[in-house]
Amino acid sequence: MTRIPIPDGSLYGLDNLPYGVFAPDGGEPRVGVRVADSVVDLAAVLGDDVFSRPSLNAFMEQGHERWVEVREHIIDAVSDDLPDGAVHALDTVTLHLPFEVADYVDFYASEHHASNLGRLFRPDAEPLMPNWKHLPVGYHGRAGTVVPSGTGIVRPSGQRKAPDEAAPTYGPCRRLDIEAEVGFVVGTGSPLGAPVGVDDFAERVFGVVLVNDWSARDVQAWEYVPLGPFLGKSFATSVSPWVVPLLALEAARVPTPLQDPEPLPYLREKNPWGLDLDLVVEWNGQVVSRPPYREMYWSPAQMLAHMTVNGASSRTGDLFASGTVSGPEKDQRGAFIELTWGGKEPVEVGGEPRTFLEDGDTVTISATAPGPGGARLGLGAVTGRVLPAR
Template sequence: MTVISIPADSLFGVDNLPYGVFSTADAGPRVGVRVGDSVVDLAKALGDDTFAQPTLNAFMAQGRDRWVEVRAQITALVAGEIADDAVFAVDDVTMHLPIAVADYVDFYASENHATNLGRLFRPDSAALMPNWKHLPVGYHGRSSTVVVSGTDIVRPCGQRKAPADAAPSFGPSIRLDIEAEMGFIVGVGSPMGSSITPDQFAEHCFGAVILNDWSARDIQAWEYVPLGPNLGKSFATSISAWVVPLLALEAARIDTPVQDPTPLPYLQGDEKWGLDIDLEVEWNGDVVSRPPYAQMYWSPAQMLAHTTVNGAAASTGDLFGSGTISGPDKAQRGAFIELTWGGAEPVEVAGEQRTFIQDGDEISISATAPGADGGRIGFGEVRARILPATGDAR
């Protein structure tokens, strides 16, 4: 039997207990929970075949009462002894995409980010579009290209046209960028023709991950008018391997910034769903930004309410991103297009002056939040390396 030792400063104590999908050399993907530097095989430890699955979807679909029950079971389990064959060192397992992604929607919920991009893209117009403070603006992404942390990203190809060019050209993106975000996962869906209110958020949202919405800014700039992002975003979205349950984020709940004008009634609620989460962006090992999620104008509860208010169904495994997280200071900007002001203000990375991402670069985004016991809880990281483009001009 094994007793799991949890270091006092661990980001993965019993006030966290994030879920993931892992495999070992002798067994395929199944659901585990991280405790300190160990991973517990829940199918073996709890004797429940729900967790002998290659995704979290079956468990998530069981609903909030079941999520609460299992969390209590795990808390009791790790306080005692666990069968040796149900415990693995985190360094000895391979992590997989934790969910089967149903739909993917990405929002644009940071006023700081939206204002900065408005100034860059529309220097002679208002930074924010007229609708921005009335609704959470978003676009429908591509669920098939959501990948887990550690998956290499191939540089995308597409059409680009600089303002001085007479015609568009085709080729690899030369303004490849990141967007440091949080992603939220729907556990219990809603039928078509119904909607989810902000105060029903905790009944439907299972948990949160770190999300990197890779962005090809040159492809995006040429294609996005009039219908918004498409190929500039759809080539890849990376998420962290560990899903921090919403139940672990009670101590992180805060008010959003003041929303003025007052949102329409369907976006109002009594529950606080701003979140005090701190992110950190590393570029080739150098920390270049620390975006604060607490600054986000729209809450995830409002994002889900807006997604379903027209009667669109929500499904188990739906993923929605927060949009780039940026604070008011330069060192808090969550995208390199902001950090380098469109490439005009390079930053130093590993002793070099850099603007956008080059082949071979490695990007890592980590995040922590207040825990129930007064310490911090962690989301792990979302990490990826950029490989050269493989497309050609046809």
């Protein structure tokens, strides 16, 4: 039997217990929970076949009451001795995409990010579009190109046209960027024609992941008028391997910033779902930004409500992301287009001035959140390395 040691100050203690899908050496992918630096095989511990599957979807669709029940069982189990074969050292397992992505929607919920891009792209106009403070702006992404952390990101090719070029050309992206985001995983869906209210958020959403929405800025700039992002975004979106359950984040809950004008009734929250998450962006191992999620204007409950208000259905495994997380300070900007002000203000990385990503660059986004009693919880990390265009 094995008792998992949990060091004082661990980001992955009993208050966290994030879910993931792992494969032990020579074994098949299955659902586990991270405890300190170990992964617990839930099928072996709880005796439920739903955890022997290669994704969280079957468990998530069982619903909120089941999520609460299983969390209590896990806490009881890992507080005691566990069968030796049920505990694996984290560095000996392979981590997989934790859930099957049904649909993917990306929002644009940071006022700081939206204002910065408005000033960059429309310097002689108001930074925010007239609709921005009335609804959470978003676009539908490509679920099939959501990839797990550690997947290499092939530099995309496409049409691009710089302001000084007379006509577009085709070739590898010249302004490859990242967007540090927080993603929300729908556990139980909603039928066609039945909007999800803001008050139903915690019953519907299973947990939280970190997201890197890789962005080809030159491709995006040429294509986005009039219908918005397409090839500049759809080539890859990376997610972290651990899904932190919403049940673990109650201590991280904070109000959203003041929303003025007051949102329309379907977007009004009595107890807003702001979250006090601290993100860290590393470029080739060097910290270049610390975006604060608590600054996000629109909450995830408002995003889900707006996403379904027209009667659109939602499904187990739907992923919706916040859009770039940025704060009011320069070192809190969650995209390199902001951080370098469109390439005009390079940042020093490894002793060299840098603007956009080069082949071989690695970006890692990590985050922590407050837990009960002053503890901190880890949300893991999402990492990707840029590979040459094909």
